[in-house]
Amino acid sequence: MVVINSIEKGIVIDHIKAGFGVKILDYLNIDASKGTVAFIMNATSNKYGRKDVIKLQNLDDIDLAALGLIDNQATVNIIEDHIIKKKIKLELPKTVTNVIKCKNPRCVTSVETNVPHVFHLIDEENKEYRCEYCDEIVTMNSK
Numbered sequence: 001m002v003v004i005n006s007i008e009k010g011i012v013i014d015h016i017k018a019g020f021g022v023k024i025l026d027y028l029n030i031d032a033s034k035g036t037v038a039f040i041m042n043a044t045s046n047k048y049g050r051k052d053v054i055k056l057q058n059l060d061d062i063d064l065a066a067l068g069l070i071d072n073q074a075t076v077n078i079i080e081d082h083i084i085k086k087k088i089k090l091e092l093p094k095t096v097t098n099v100i101k102c103k104n105p106r107c108v109t110s111v112e113t114n115v116p117h118v119f120h121l122i123d124e125e126n127k128e129y130r131c132e133y134c135d136e137i138v139t140m141n142s143k
């Protein structure tokens with residue numbers, strides 16, 4: 001049994017598709033030195049089958065757009081005083097900055113290190129994003 005609100009203050013990312021927790025930790029670039037990170041892999045969920053759960057104690061500055069991009073079925077709970085203060089519904093972001101990296105070696109973002117990687121959503125159903133600079137298409141696979 002996983003007690004969701006067992007942290008005092010922070011964020012619980014629940015109902016993460018099993019196996020995607022690692023990706024989320026990777027993409028969010030969470031600085032664990034500022035708080036505590038608990039990562040539960042492959043928990044059983046009556047509603048969703050297997051899931052991952054991430055609990056961030058005293059860490060409340062996370063990139064929700066990036067999170068929505070990786071797994072928009074996950075739920076985000078903001079915890080204060082051990083209670084869920086707010087639930088955030090994730091969605092696929094229309095624009096993402098510095099989450100996806102352009103793979104085109106001739107793209108300006110590959111050549112210049114200080115250019116932000118900006119991608120725009122072009123196909124919601126297939127999770128396709130287009131590079132702002134070179135029109136390279138990136139598909140976010142989440143199956």
Ligand SMILES: [Zn+2]
Binds near residue numbers: 102109131
């Ligand atoms: Zn590009």
